[in-house]
Amino acid sequence: MPPELEQRPRLAPGCRLSEAPGQTATLMMPESALQLKGPGLKIIQLCDGKRTVADIVRILQKAFPEAQAERVQKDIVEFLKTLHDRRAVDFE
Amino acid sequence: MMTYPLLAVIAEVTHRCPLHCVYCSNPLEMKSRQEELSTGDWLSVFEQAGKMGALQLDITGGEPLARADLTDLVAGARKAKLYVNLITSGVGLNEARLDALLEAGLDHIQLSFQDALEAPANEFAGTRAHAVKLALAAQISSRRVAFTMNAVVHRANLDRLDEIIALAEELAPHRLEVAHVQYYGWAVPNREALLPTREQLDRSVEIVETARRRLKGKMRIEFVTPDYYGKFPKACMGGWGRKLMLVTPAGEAMPCHAAGVIPEMHFDSVIQHPLLWLWEESPAFQKFRGEHWMPEPCRGCDRRTLDFGGCRCQALLLAGDAAATDPTCSLAPARPVVDAILARVNSVPEIPAATTRPDWVYRVNPAN
Numbered sequence: 001m002p003p004e005l006e007q008r009p010r011l012a013p014g015c016r017l018s019e020a021p022g023q024t025a026t027l028m029m030p031e032s033a034l035q036l037k038g039p040g041l042k043i044i045q046l047c048d049g050k051r052t053v054a055d056i057v058r059i060l061q062k063a064f065p066e067a068q069a070e071r072v073q074k075d076i077v078e079f080l081k082t083l084h085d086r087r088a089v090d091f092e
Numbered sequence: 093m094m095t096y097p098l099l100a101v102i103a104e105v106t107h108r109c110p111l112h113c114v115y116c117s118n119p120l121e122m123k124s125r126q127e128e129l130s131t132g133d134w135l136s137v138f139e140q141a142g143k144m145g146a147l148q149l150d151i152t153g154g155e156p157l158a159r160a161d162l163t164d165l166v167a168g169a170r171k172a173k174l175y176v177n178l179i180t181s182g183v184g185l186n187e188a189r190l191d192a193l194l195e196a197g198l199d200h201i202q203l204s205f206q207d208a209l210e211a212p213a214n215e216f217a218g219t220r221a222h223a224v225k226l227a228l229a230a231q232i233s234s235r236r237v238a239f240t241m242n243a244v245v246h247r248a249n250l251d252r253l254d255e256i257i258a259l260a261e262e263l264a265p266h267r268l269e270v271a272h273v274q275y276y277g278w279a280v281p282n283r284e285a286l287l288p289t290r291e292q293l294d295r296s297v298e299i300v301e302t303a304r305r306r307l308k309g310k311m312r313i314e315f316v317t318p319d320y321y322g323k324f325p326k327a328c329m330g331g332w333g334r335k336l337m338l339v340t341p342a343g344e345a346m347p348c349h350a351a352g353v354i355p356e357m358h359f360d361s362v363i364q365h366p367l368l369w370l371w372e373e374s375p376a377f378q379k380f381r382g383e384h385w386m387p388e389p390c391r392g393c394d395r396r397t398l399d400f401g402g403c404r405c406q407a408l409l410l411a412g413d414a415a416a417t418d419p420t421c422s423l424a425p426a427r428p429v430v431d432a433i434l435a436r437v438n439s440v441p442e443i444p445a446a447t448t449r450p451d452w453v454y455r456v457n458p459a460n
Contacts, residue, residue: 001309012238012266013235013236013237013238013239013266014199014200014237014238014239014266015238016175016199018147018173018175019173020142020145020146020147020173020174021173022145023145023147026147028147028148028175028199029238030177030199030200030202030238030240030266030267031148031177031200031240031267031314033147033148033175084309085308085309085312086312087266087267087309087311087312
């Protein structure tokens with residue numbers, strides 16, 4: 001299920017960025033890992049259980065002013081949904 | 093020489109185990125407690141693996157909890173910047189030890205189950221472990237750690253797959269692994285009692301698909317099918333010496349869990365050699381790495397870059413030649429060996445529940 005804008009995404013237990021040198025943009029999960037590119041890493045860093053999806057959207061819209069605002073929101077919601085389906089992100 | 097990045101290390105920290113599962117993947121000849129690596133040896137392996145860029149560590153066995161220094165091993169692995177998975181039966185764990193492991197930085201616990209019902213679960217494990225696991229699952233669920241329930245399925249419990257999935261929903265892990273038995277180690281002597289019928293297998297595929305749709309976003313279900321029924325072999329270990337290294341309790345570095353069955357193969361030890369040398373240069377890792385060793389039909393097959401010719405140990409076990417195409421491949425010259433086994437298994441009616449018991453060969457413990 002896609003998250004609501006007022007929900008607060010948080011990395012699920014056992015999901016964290018790698019601490020290995022040169023690998024800190026790799027999201028580690030049980031038995032798998034995901035290389036994060038550009039905005040993906042930024043979004044993950046903002047999944048702290050405090051910020052809402054809407055907060056994250058605003059921050060990313062500011063960081064990428066040249067991108068279409070609605071597109072940024074759609075991409076973030078889609079990205080979070082994918083991670084939720086993989087059990088990497090919880091919505092609180 | 094092309095070098096491959098080491099992605100993960102599988103540390104079989106002991107062969108000791110309180111369970112005697114009839115499909116244990118450990119070798120029939122096990123390492124004794126006397127031969128086990130010391131705490132310091134393991135910490136050195138983890139540190140070297142971290143420096144080589146490995147991301148993941150699987151701590152497995154035997155039962156890793158049989159080692160009193162497990163918490164130190166987990167802490168050392170985290171210090172080496174690895175993501176730490178513990179693969180366990182749970183026997184030997186209690187709340188205090190669980191908290192200590194989490195405090196040390198354990199990322200993920202995979203707890204094994206043998207069935208949804210206590211009596212058959214204990215029968216397959218050769219000991220009374222099921223109730224302990226149920227209690228532990230609740231303790232794990234209530235803490236902040238990734239939790240996988242691993243259910244091993246086979247001919248004698250596959251008809252209870254619905255109940256196994258229902259148990260998982262009750263215990264609420266993040267992931268459920270429904271893993272058909274793979275035919276290595278102790279599963280080989282029990283093979284004909286464990287291999288499901290084709291009908292059972294097809295039903296299990298359907299049940300898993302339905303459950304996946306229903307539980308999406310709630311519980312992730314991984315499904316490992318038996319490769320005997322496949323058309324193509326599995327990419328064992330992601331290819332020989334391409335991604336993974338297994339270290340035995342005594343320190344031998346192996347490219348595959350079952351590689352010890354291959355005669356005349358020598359495995360160098362982490363005690364005598366640096367991990368980098370073992371990975372890049374030791375003869376065992378070179379032996380079937382890449383494509384130079386491949387026979388026909390692998391050599392000219394487009395799938396050689398997908399499954400790397402399958403599993404070398406399975407080729408040895410089924411075709412008597414570790415350099416043969418994996419006989420589970422439909423194109424393999426030795427495929428008739430697998431087909432004959434499947435024909436036998438499918439000609440025997442399914443075991444009527446609770447009337448006949450197979451003569452299980454139980455895994456034994458290594459000598460001290």
